Amino acid sequence: MGHNRPIVINSNTKIGNNVNLEQYTSIGSNSNNFAHIGDDVYVGPNTSIVEGVTIGSDVTIGAGSVVTKDIPAGVTVAGNYAKVVNQHNHAEYIVNRWGVK
Template sequence: MKFEHYNTRNGSEIDIPIPTSYRDCLELLKSDYFRIFGRVDSLGVIWLKSFRDRALKHLFWLRFASYRGCFYPICKLRHEHYKLKYDCRVHAGSKIGYGLYLGHAMSMCVSIRCIIGNNVNLSQMSNIGTNEGNQAIIGNNVYIGPMTCLIEGVHIGENSLIGAGSIVTKDVYSNSTVVGNPGRVIGENKHPEYIQNRWLIKR
């Protein structure tokens, strides 16, 4: 596994894992699985459980399609199938950290240019987009609620919470709770428990 380092305008630092083998893809998938079930299982068990869990099914093919190895065409095809089937447009080419949690894995759209940190929750009907190519950067341990919009290149600091229905047009400092349209900070993040089963990053 190799890592790319990013600094946000609000002082957060993020190390994004970039898989260089299918073993790395499996490690990323296990981190996602841990976020859902709180334990680590074998590839076979994860694959079987993906038939019953829509989010896990999407994450399974998302992670394996993120590495361009010999199975890339198959993995990419399966990922595209479920991306369209569930309207869960999280791209395999995106830079995504360990432990991605997809709430209900439906009706969400994330720009391929977006950088998503480690242990991030994305909820249904969330939209992280750009018309001008400015990438949004989401720090570690961030909860993004349902029906949330992040506009253009906003930076979300680590350990923050974006409330349901918020439209965020400005950077968010770490450890903040943001609500409303336009999004405004109403205080510190009082619900760190929303990020459950955090994956411990070892380097």
């Protein structure tokens, strides 16, 4: 978790291995439909992820993004609302990886 600043995560969110959550990230849900985040995902600062989305593995989410739809594996997304901007993941943002997949 980046920079020791507020991060809000719904307690039922499913988060994979080697996920980097930067400051001011919010992963919420107003229903019983929770977000699922794959392995090796970088979530940039000030990002909002809403209920019911699935984020594939090896994904980079740009700063300030609002994720309202599923994100396929291996892409970079950015924007409000988040859209695929690159078909290649930038894995260098995932540091201190945990060795188990």
